[in-house]
Amino acid sequence: MSNLLVFQSDFGLVDGAVSAMYGVAKSVSLDLQLYDVTHEIPAYNIFEASYRLYQSTSYWPEGTVFVSIVDPGVGSDRLSVVAKTNDNQYIVTPDNGTLTHLAQSVGLSEVREIDEKVNRLPRSYESYTFHGRDVYAYTGARLASNTITFEEVGPKLDVDQIIQLETPQVEIENRVIKGTIDILDVRFGNLWTNINKAYFEQEGIQYGDTLEVSIYDQNRQIYKNVMSFGKSFADTQVGEPLLYVNSLEKIGVALNQGSFADAYHIKTGLHSKIQIRKAAKIVYS
Incomplete structure (x- = not known):
């Protein structure tokens, strides 16, 4: 991995949510370089989260880890995943359609479900509403810092079963x-x-x-x-x-x-x- 960890969310910057994710990442490794795509995704807008990844990821070095949290289904049975693209980038995100544009443009080579028994912030198991901090930032930081390998994220999933949003054709x-x-x-x-x-x-x-x-x-x-x-x-x-x-x-x-x-x-x-x-x-x- 490149030690680069890039965040996007619909959290905004008016409170401490983004800062908490940065803190979790730096607690995993002080050597991580933290950056943002944006934290101004309109609330719950999964389509825009998908599009902003498509807009930006290809311009980053191979091995960059992106954490994308637009997660109106937080706490539900939707999966938490890490996807590896054909451009050798890694996306940590809910499986809710956020991977749509990357799947259709560069393609996904492999997807793994996050094993929360291993890849979850310690002492956070009673928290069900901030997976951006407890699961995604933590797993992304462990992956970007080479604390874990991609294989250690969790079990492999069928790429074709990843949720995709409707994208009309011209x-x-x-x-x-x-x-x-x-x-x-x-x-x-x-x-x-x-x-x-x-x-x-x-x-x-x-x-x-x-x-x-x-x-x-x-x-x-x-x-x-x-x-x-x-x-x-x-x-x-x-x-x-x-x-x-x-x-x-x-x-x-x-x-x-x-x-x-x-x-x-x-x-x-x-x-x-x-x-x-x-x-x-x-x-x-």
Whole structure:
């Protein structure tokens, strides 16, 4: 392992929960280097936890251990696991769908159930609501510090039985590209869709083209406009919308120096749908 331990959660930083996890990790080994993906996952939002791992893990060195706790089922019979990805990263998490995007992108090579008789913070057995501290941070720290091997985490599980969330596929119908708005670039309010740039290439869409964009909440249209497809935000005037390729090579929707999500009250998730097609050319007689 790399001695790198990276945390994410929906705990926020307004109380001592994250600090307690850091303390548990450092109690296992003072040599551990502790970092964060984020602790601002919306409460109980497993889909976003899955997506943020997909967004970040591949940029860390091999052997990095990630601890992800978005766990609305804490204390239930859901499993606690450590997954090894095909990129040789380790994810310590509840088996509740958090591994969805990594399973579908880089793939999981092996998954083990955490044996809590061995890999649980001593004297914590009467606590049932803070597995992030008592099970995940503790197991992650033991793994990252080489106190235990991956095999010592616990029994091997069938990778194909790991819980996965629904992730709709992109469709093309009558030259219209149909996708979903998976998540936000939160700080700036940009929309990140599930539409890979390859779909634009397939439809012959090039930088500078004008496209018609429609956004739906359920089946109710909440936005329709034309905008350009640009390489960067500088390709439009301040306050104008644009389509661009984001850092994950997916299509994004932005408002130059503004929040598209706030301006048009756009939500994310399975029911937030987007349709994109080339705008009809205007011919003047």
